[in-house]
Amino acid sequence: MSLRKKLNGFKKDEFKRILDSHSSIVLISHTDMDGMCSVKSFMKSPYKDKVKATYFSDASDRSVTTEEEREIISINPSLILFMDLSPQNFKQLNALEKGRTLLVLDHHKPYGYENLPNLITDFHTYYSGFEHPDKYSVSFLCSHLLDLEDDMAEFSVSGLIGDNNYKHFIDYFELNKEKERLATIMGKLYKTLGALKEVKKIGVVPGRSSGAKEIQGMLYSILEKACSLKQLYDLYASSDLLKSTAEMLEKDYQRVLLEGLNLIKQQQQQSSSFNKHNLVFFKPKDNYVVSGFIYELEERIKQEYPTFKGTLIVIQETEDFYQLDGLSTDTEISAGEIFRGIGGGHRNVGGGVIHKSSNLSPQRWLEDIKERF
Numbered sequence: 001m002s003l004r005k006k007l008n009g010f011k012k013d014e015f016k017r018i019l020d021s022h023s024s025i026v027l028i029s030h031t032d033m034d035g036m037c038s039v040k041s042f043m044k045s046p047y048k049d050k051v052k053a054t055y056f057s058d059a060s061d062r063s064v065t066t067e068e069e070r071e072i073i074s075i076n077p078s079l080i081l082f083m084d085l086s087p088q089n090f091k092q093l094n095a096l097e098k099g100r101t102l103l104v105l106d107h108h109k110p111y112g113y114e115n116l117p118n119l120i121t122d123f124h125t126y127y128s129g130f131e132h133p134d135k136y137s138v139s140f141l142c143s144h145l146l147d148l149e150d151d152m153a154e155f156s157v158s159g160l161i162g163d164n165n166y167k168h169f170i171d172y173f174e175l176n177k178e179k180e181r182l183a184t185i186m187g188k189l190y191k192t193l194g195a196l197k198e199v200k201k202i203g204v205v206p207g208r209s210s211g212a213k214e215i216q217g218m219l220y221s222i223l224e225k226a227c228s229l230k231q232l233y234d235l236y237a238s239s240d241l242l243k244s245t246a247e248m249l250e251k252d253y254q255r256v257l258l259e260g261l262n263l264i265k266q267q268q269q270q271s272s273s274f275n276k277h278n279l280v281f282f283k284p285k286d287n288y289v290v291s292g293f294i295y296e297l298e299e300r301i302k303q304e305y306p307t308f309k310g311t312l313i314v315i316q317e318t319e320d321f322y323q324l325d326g327l328s329t330d331t332e333i334s335a336g337e338i339f340r341g342i343g344g345g346h347r348n349v350g351g352g353v354i355h356k357s358s359n360l361s362p363q364r365w366l367e368d369i370k371e372r373f
């Protein structure tokens, strides 16, 4: 059965009814292939004329910056549509709500939405009885809900691969080997380049100290132009900036991965536990720029140190904040839960931010974690 057939009729009319009843829309989406493709899908629909602005977030609580928050409030849309992300910054959600409708189109399990009456989560696959609801393509869902043609399918596959979810859907798509190869390259590339953090001075955009936002903008604009994966790949390959940034990330990625694996090795040899939950704290020698490595580190630890059961928390310090990324190989403890309050995530990986302007310090946060778990 094709995925499209499986979705047949799924809440299409309801979705369109909501969009029809609003005159101005702001989109907030995720910085990876699935998030950017969700926007691309939406902008192919007749509703594109209602879209006043689009923002992309990779914050661990899926918030936009305070500057962007102010912009959205001044645009004053009647509907804010979140795609491929479930926002968790409730202070910001309350500020954005103010009589507006908030609509979430996502697949991950959302938390704490009971207190936001104007927030609609009916199109959240997690609540809709889908198999593997946590592992879904939002761009595909979006193009389905809006009755768009199948030409988004190969981009959706790319998004699924970027999220390591393709294996759950492989039977639903027909792709030849070459398309699958391109989908893998682009999906992973968007996952890592889109997740660029401002924690290291990238210095790749002249006149800017850091280029994360600019690179995200470039990724979206080439995806917007592309009609096929091949075209997308060619557009990427013609950009020296994107290519050199990807190379730099790859080096960073490997360095932090190796440092993390070495730490687990030492920890295994000492075989002494930090506390009952085997909490390991890790500060890499140099700041890195990408957050996506935590997924691979988790997989590599499981492969290479299958007896390790514990939680690893990685910390980076910048001028204004501490960036925290974490993973858990312990089935009793969720990485996402650990970061509740300063971020969030899934059972296996998560992350958060501690601002230096807040009263919290990483040391105090860690003490608190040790007590809580």
Ligand SMILES: [Mn+2]
Residues within 6 Å of the ligand: 030, 031, 032, 034, 035, 084, 163
């Ligand atoms: Mn995503």
